[in-house]
Amino acid sequence: MIRKLKASEKDLYFELVDEFYHSSAVLHPIDKLNYKRTFEEIVRSDVYTECFIIEYDGDIAGFALISKTFSQEAGGIVIWIEELFIRQQYRSKGLGKEFFEYLEKHRPAARYRLEIEPKNVRAQMLYEKLGYKILDYRQMIKDIK
Numbered sequence: 001m002i003r004k005l006k007a008s009e010k011d012l013y014f015e016l017v018d019e020f021y022h023s024s025a026v027l028h029p030i031d032k033l034n035y036k037r038t039f040e041e042i043v044r045s046d047v048y049t050e051c052f053i054i055e056y057d058g059d060i061a062g063f064a065l066i067s068k069t070f071s072q073e074a075g076g077i078v079i080w081i082e083e084l085f086i087r088q089q090y091r092s093k094g095l096g097k098e099f100f101e102y103l104e105k106h107r108p109a110a111r112y113r114l115e116i117e118p119k120n121v122r123a124q125m126l127y128e129k130l131g132y133k134i135l136d137y138r139q140m141i142k143d144i145k
Helices: 010-021 032-044 095-106 121-129
Strands: 002-004 049-056 059-071 076-086 111-115 139-143
Touching (some): 002 095, 010 032, 010 059, 032 049, 059 095, 121 139
Parallel strands (some): 076 111
Antiparallel strands (some): 002 049, 049 059, 059 076, 111 139
């Protein structure tokens, strides 16, 4: 199940973001003050930033944070997948792929973009299977025509 983060789930958001930024998927953790600022932005308005909770069998399996901008170059809305984190015990269950399918169905865009760590070859291969291409050493892009 994929659902939007609720305003009452601040502690859950902080827990997931902290786990993400201290995982092997990320090389450089960020200051915890940024967690608070991002949460406040999510709660204030989902026009530009949205957070989704990914559940599996009733458990919290991970989360995804996206931001939306308009781009003349892309000819419409560009959605940046800022953070996508699936907890270790829920990986290899197709939840990442399920999230991307959900995103394309419910948040249509002219282009989807994401950043991955350069050494995360497993993620790179997954995204390439989903139709993304490498823009540079750590940016991946998918144009929707």
